Amino acid sequence: MAKTNTVAKIGAISALSPCSKAPKIFRPNKAGAPASYENVRRRIPVPVSAGYFPGFDQSILYLFENQKFMRKRIPVFMILAAGIVPVEAFAHGGHGTGFLAGFTHPVFGPDHFLAIVGLALLSALWPNKTPWLPSLAFVGAMIAGAIAGISGVNTFELTEPFVLLSVFTFGLFLALAFRMSPVSYAVIGAFFGFFHGHAHGVEMPDGANIPLFFAGFTTGALLLSALGGGLSKMLKKPLVVRILGVLMVLFALWSSGRLFE
Known part of the structure; x- marks a missing residue:
């Protein structure tokens, strides 16, 4: 009761x-x-x-509690966030002299951005046990190239053409669904990574804090590699990947035409 x-x-x-x-x-x-x-x-x-x-x-x-949703959408959020930030504010003209200056080089330089994301996407699309190996090889060679750049090793005449060639190559591999072993991708990535790093070293602002600058572009490259890996989980349709590859190839050809004008 x-x-x-x-x-x-x-x-x-x-x-x-x-x-x-x-x-x-x-x-x-x-x-x-x-x-x-x-x-x-x-x-x-x-x-x-x-x-x-x-x-x-x-x-x-x-x-936030649905892990499947976040795993699929985080790359989209990152792309949108990068697009919201005005690129003009982070141009290569030496905005800052430390970590931020280094970070903006690969993140807001379209050639560096496409090459790093393209390599990570390419190596993660095919089932393998070491999808991170090509990206780590690229970043390691990039650090070596930056050291060569600030040390006065003069390969600048080859740097920009090879940077664009990397975008063209990775885009072509994506467009053709060209499959290689992670080690082969790592060798190619390390070769091109040296020239990307050399560009960072040559374009380092005068008076920059070298350790912070290196930490900046290394962090930026690793984040872009993670973005490429995330995109591989999201892009399930081969046609979309091929279209992205074609767009990368067209960008490389267009930039090459401007380079040799």
């Missing part, structure tokens, strides 16, 4: 609350929480103290 009275009192109090129109499972618990975590997992609208607030609380939490 006492149990029945208690239930009746709780029902009367619930009828006066702003959430009274909500289904029973949505009503506040004893601690005052608006809903359980399980409701969020099932993408059920969560009521708040003023009534329903559908599509907000549960949507935000769902994005």
Whole structure:
């Protein structure tokens, strides 16, 4: 009998609350929480103290708790975030003299960006145990090339052509679905990575903090490699990959025409 009275009192109090129109499972618990975590997992609208607030609380939490969703969408978010930042503000003209100056070189230089992302995408598309090997070889050779660049090794006449050739090569491999072993990709990546690094070293601003500058472009290259690996999980249709490869080839040809004008 006492149990029945208690239930009746709780029902009367619930009828006066702003959430009274909500289904029973949505009503506040004893601690005052608006809903359980399980409701969020099932993408059920969560009521708040003023009534329903559908599509907000549960949507935000769902994005972060759903690992499959985040794994597919994080690369898209990164691309959009990079596009929002004004490229003009991070041009190669030496904006900053430390970490930021190094970071912006590969991230906001379209030739570096396409080559690094393209290599990572290329090596991750085919099933293998070491998809990270080509990207690490590229970054390692890039550091060596940057050291050569700041040391006065003069290969600048070859640097820009080989940087564009790397974009052309990786784009062509993507367009043709050309498959190689990770070691072969690593050798090719290391070869081109040296010239990318040499460009970073030659273009390093005067008076720059060398360790911070190196840390900056290394971090940028590793992030771009991670972006390429993420894209490989997202791009399931071969036609889309081939189109990206064709666009890279066209960019390399267009840039080469401007280079030799």
